[in-house]
Amino acid sequence: MDFQPDAGLDTFRQDVREFVRAGLPAELAGKPRGSVRSQRAEVERWQRVLNEKGWGAPYWAQKDGGTGWSVLQQLIFDEECVAAGTPTQDGFAQKLLGPVLNAFASPEQKAEHLPHIFSGTRLWCQGFSEPGSGSDLASLRTRADRDGDHYVVNGQKIWTSYAHEADWIFLLVRTDQEARKQAGITFLLVDMKTPGITVRPIRSIDDCHHLNETFFDNVRVPVANRIGAEGDGWKITKFLLNNEHATAADLPILKRYLMEIRKLAASQKAGRNSLIARHEFALRLARFDAEVNAIAMMVKRVAAMEQDHSPAAHAMGSMLKIRGTELQQRMSEFLVESLGDYGAVAYPEPHAEGAEPPLPMQGMGRGIANEMFFRRASTIYGGTSEVQRGIIAKAVFQL
Incomplete structure (x- = not known):
């Protein structure tokens, strides 16, 4: 290209x-x-x-x-x-649910939910992963049994980001216990205020609360809240997860890290000299620069493939996910290392108010240790690196 x-x-x-x-x-x-x-x-x-x-x-x-x-x-x-x-x-609403509603929802469902997405007044979370059914999403066990005009939902979801803040959840449930595992899944929209839903916090390694366990105990969901036909959940999920491959590397984050490392190179001191005067620092910065530029070129290539509806975009997106998330981890670690003693300053809550110790480049240094810990999960969420390598192998070697 x-x-x-x-x-x-x-x-x-x-x-x-x-x-x-x-x-x-x-x-x-x-x-x-x-x-x-x-x-x-x-x-x-x-x-x-x-x-x-x-x-x-x-x-x-x-x-x-x-x-x-x-x-x-x-x-x-x-x-x-x-x-x-x-x-x-709200990324869940804008990037994931919104395209699904536009493609599969009824006019009544669109009229109910799209205005709230545009106003930002209805926040969403995603109910996909379950204990033992993370990488193998199709093995989910949360079930929904039809009872007249409602489904009765029972089960558990885990790693439910922002469930404690969300107004609604888009949820995968099993409606056919006998069908093969991909065929028996249905896509539901559920009001988080519905009786029977319990959200329990998970404190993650970055010492923040954005993850949760979510429990469903005889939760009654109107059949009118089903997207598509019963059993269409896997088809809709594939559409949702495969909607954009070029964004898998999270290039904006990589470019921001590179910009911050460059700022530190000139402003942070190592003895009497700036960091950029140190050969080993300059070499690592140059390597990060080259890697980010390489990923940026690969993003353009995958974007062109998507525009041409090339099936190869799927495997290339998986390659981007692996390379981009591993680079996020290395660059965030390097930022902490470059800040020296200041890099170890952690903030339990990103939104917390109160006195702060002075930091070089205060806006950047605040919470960088927390973000480094958060990025440890980047090779897991959105499809683990192991799953991505399996996708690449099947595509390239036609297994």
Whole structure:
């Protein structure tokens, strides 16, 4: 493919950068670091700003009320937002559930849920993984038994990110106990206020609360909340998980890490000299620079494959996931190492208020140790590296 600079994309990037610079309220800038979802009020306020610009759904087609941007334009938007430290949108609603609703939901379901996604007033979580059914998602055991106009749901989900804050959950359940495991799965939307739902926190290694166990005890869900036909859950899930492969590496985070390492290179001292004067630091920075640029080129290649609907994009996306997440881990570790003693300063809650010790480059140093711990999970969530390697092997060797 052609890797020459695209003047149209350069102009688009400048437009996004100018909009973010002018439209981002000062009190919202610089948080969170990217590993945590913003607080509800911040999500809603930023969503209103994007809606006024006509960018409320950056990842959707124009026919669905979105921007109609290409994959590369979406990536540029993400990069500029991460670099500026904007609040997050609700990624579960915008990137995962929204496209599913646009493709599979009834008009009544769209009318019920899409306006709340645009306003940011209904936060979502994802109920997929279960104890013993993480990498092998199709082996899930949470069941939903039909009882008239309702399903009665019983079971447990785990690693349910932001379930303690979510208003609704999109949920995979087993509705046919006899069918082969992929065929008996159904996709439901469930109000988290429904009686019988219990959320129990999981404190993760980064000392934050964003993960949960979620229990369903005779939870009655209207059949009207089913997306697609009964048993269509696996088909819908494949659509959801395979929607975008070029984003698997999380390139905006990698570029932000590279920018922060460069800032530290000039500002942080090692003895009398700046870090960049140290040969071993300069060498590692150069290697990170080369690796990020290589991933950026691979992202463009996968984006072109997606635009051409090439089946090879699936395996290439898995390669990106492995390389990108492993690089996230190495770069976040290097940032902590580069901050020296300051890198060990941990903050139990990213949103916590109170006195803080002085840090070099305060905005960047705050919480970097927590983020390094968070990135230990990046090779697990979204499909483990082992699963990704299996996908690559099957695609390349046609197993």
